[in-house]
Amino acid sequence: MLLQxxxxxxxxxxxxxxxxxxxxxxxxxxxxxxLSAISGRTLGVTAIVVGVGSGLLHATLTLWGQFFDVxxxxxxxxxxxxxxxxxxxxxxxxxxxxxxxLLCLSLVTILIVAPEVRxxxxxxxxxxxxxxxxxxxxxxxPGVKTAFYLWGLAATATAFGIWVLDQDGVVCAPHSLLQGHxxxxxxxxxSLWLSxxxxxxxxxxxxx
Numbered sequence: 001m002l003l004q005x006x007x008x009x010x011x012x013x014x015x016x017x018x019x020x021x022x023x024x025x026x027x028x029x030x031x032x033x034x035l036s037a038i039s040g041r042t043l044g045v046t047a048i049v050v051g052v053g054s055g056l057l058h059a060t061l062t063l064w065g066q067f068f069d070v071x072x073x074x075x076x077x078x079x080x081x082x083x084x085x086x087x088x089x090x091x092x093x094x095x096x097x098x099x100x101x102l103l104c105l106s107l108v109t110i111l112i113v114a115p116e117v118r119x120x121x122x123x124x125x126x127x128x129x130x131x132x133x134x135x136x137x138x139x140x141x142p143g144v145k146t147a148f149y150l151w152g153l154a155a156t157a158t159a160f161g162i163w164v165l166d167q168d169g170v171v172c173a174p175h176s177l178l179q180g181h182x183x184x185x186x187x188x189x190x191s192l193w194l195s196x197x198x199x200x201x202x203x204x205x206x207x208x
Contacts, residue, residue: 008058011182014189015051015072019044022196034141034202038093039083042100043199046075047192054185067111070118074107076192077122080129083199084137143203152194159187 003009022044027037050072057065078100086096107125111118130153138146163184 003059004061005058005181007179007182008185009055011185012051012054012058014186015047015054015192017051018189018193018196019047019049019051021193022047030200032203032205033200034204035200036093038097040196040200042097043079043192043196046072046079047189049075050192051189058181067115070111070115070122071108073122074111074125075104077125077129078103078107080195081125081132084129084132087137087140088132090140141202142205143201145198145201148194148198148201152191152198155187155191155194159184159191162187 023041025040027033027035027040049068053065053068053070053072057069059065082096082100082103085091085099086093091099107121110121133149138144138149162180165180
């Protein structure tokens with residue numbers, strides 16, 4: 001079979017779709033948004049890497065496919081964390097990009113040296129990013145629509161629940177057109193799109 005897990009492979013491209021939308025948006029047409037073009041497009045490229053990496057994993061079921069799948073997850077988690085820290089500590093975009101690159105490089109090194117900790121490390125990264133955003137960064141985002149972020153968390157929680165069921169074999173059917181892991185991908189993409197809209201809803205200046 002050309003694709004080892006067809007449904008899981010094709011559903012991964014939900015990330016590619018939203019990443020492409022992030023890249024295509026005309027950021028200069030919303031001058032009130034605090035989301036810079038470099039941040040929005042970095043997240044767009046990251047989303048595409050997630051989709052392609054996940055697609056490679058489920059299409060091939062190989063170790064190198066797994067590497068690119070986890071790489072995408074690390075890129076997303078790192079973006080969320082660095083975005084929160086940068087807003088909280090007022091770090092300019094240029095410096096934030098350097099921090100982001102260094103963090104990603106460190107995580108990739110750990111992935112190569114100790115691949116067995118990949119899931120735990122991603123969980124820690126994601127929890128840290130969410131905590132930093134809601135506790136420290138959100139108050140420094142004028143006019144931001146927190147509902148986008150909370151709905152994104154709800155989608156992520158639902159996706160995680162489905163992923164657990166899939167891991168336990170409750171809703172696992174690799175060759176089915178509709179299965180739990182594919183839904184996990186689509187909900188994950190929806191969550192990332194909601195997070196993007198959360199960032200984009202931040203205003204450059206506090207509303208009067």
